[in-house]
Amino acid sequence: MIEWFTWVQLAVAFPAGLLCVVLGLAGRRPADLTMGALALVEVLLLGQVVVSIVAPLAGNAPTGSALEFWVYLVTAAIIPPLAIVWGLVDRSRWSTVTLGVAALAVGVMLYRMYQIWFVQVA
Amino acid sequence: MTTTTSTRSTGLGRVLIAVYGLLALAATGRSVFQLLDDFEKAPVAYSLSALAAVVYILATIALIAPGSRWYRIAVLTIGFEFVGVIVVGLLSIYDPVLFPAKTVWSGFGKGYGYVPLVLPVLGMIWLYLHRPSAAKAAPTTSAAA
Helix, strand or coil: CCHHHHHHHHHHHHHHHHHHHHHHHCCCCCCHHHHHHHHHHHHHHHHHHHHHHHHHHHCCCCCCCHHHHHHHHHHHHHHHHHHHHHHHHCCCHHHHHHHHHHHHHHHHHHHHHHHHHHHCCC | CCCHHHHHHCCHHHHHHHHHHHHHHHHHHHHHHHHHHCHHHCHHHHHHHHHHHHHHHHHHHHHHCCCHHHHHHHHHHHHHHHHHHHHHHHHHHHCCCCCCCCCCCHHHCHHHCCHHHHHHHHHHHHHHHCCHHHHHHCCCHHHHC
C-alpha cells in the first residue's frame, strides 16, 4: 500500500457510498453517476492490487499479516462488480442504495487494510 | 397462481439481501483467513466463526429464493445467527480467552459495526411482514413494500 493512494481511495469510496445511499433513498435509479462512482472505486482497487504486489518488492511491506491483507483486498475487489451487476439487473432505487452500501463496505475494508499494512504487527 | 412469497425480495428486501450477502462475503473471507492462519489460537471460536459464515450464506440464499420452504430456512438461519451473536457476544465478554476479539460474533458483532446484531432483527421483522399467510391475505402489501 502507498499511504497517499489509500487516502485517495478512502476519499472516493466514502463520499461515493454516501452519495449513492442518499440518491437511492431519494428515488434515483442506478445511473452514470452512481454506477460510474462504483466503477471508479473498482479501478482504484485494481490499482491497489498492483501496488500491493509491487510495493513489498520495493521494500514497502505490510507490518501486519499479508494473508489477512489479501483476504480483505480480494474480498473488496469482488464487491463493486457484484454491486454494478446488481444495478444493471434491478434498476430500482434500492439498487442505488445497494451501490452505496457496497462502496461504504469497500471503504471500511480499505481502512482495515491500511491498519494491517501500516499499523498492526503480525 | 402468483408466487406471493417472492415479495420478500422486492424493494427494501433487496437491500437486506445485499447487506446479508456482504456480511456473508466478509465473514467467509475472515473465517478462511483465521482457519488458515491461527486455528490453534482459538479453535472453538474460529470453528464457530466458520459456521456463522456458512449460516450467513444460507440466509442470503434463503432470502432470495421464493417459496415457503426457503422462507422457513430464512427464519431458521436468521434466528440462529441472532441467538449466536447474543450468546457469543456474552461469552466473549466473560471469557475472552475462549472467544478472542476477532470473530464475527465477538462483542455482539463489534468488529463489524454491530451489523451482525442489528441485521437479524431487521431480517426477522422483514420476514414477519412478508410471511406466507400475510402475503396470501393481503397481496396489496407487496406493492406498498
